[in-house]
Amino acid sequence: SSSLTGASGASCYASTLPSVPPSTDDRPVPWGSPSVHFSALNGTLTTCCDSLDEIRIALDDIDEKLLDLLNQRAAYVREATRFKSTRSSVNVPSRNDEVVQEAEEQAEHIGMPVTIARATFEAILNSSVPFEQCIFDTSHP
């Protein structure tokens, strides 16, 4: 659907991943050139990365932040049980769908891979609802 396919990998950002056979090319390692651009707190523009180790350090740092945000989210999910009077009202499929749909639309808007947004938010909902049901059950013995 896009003419920007190829080296930039633009098609990987589509909502459905293309099915292509794996390349049998022998590529030099590393190949391509660093493509993560970000500005540090002091405003200098930095480009990453020069090694797989450097990439993994950045991924670990982001994962730590994601966990902190997921912890905050779980606290609000827990709080939601206070506004539910029946166990059957804990899971709201229409709202779950909205949350995933919104994530997909936002992903497209900010230019991130839609597949990652969808899978991540489906996993968040698929784990948040049982968590909230567990909290509900615990507080309504």
Ligand SMILES: C=C(O[C@@H]1C=C(C(=O)O)C=C[C@H]1O)C(=O)O
């Ligand atoms: C938090 C709620 O309860 C459930 C959990 C949701 C979530 O984790 O976003 C969304 C809908 C419900 O299935 C809610 O009703 O908003």
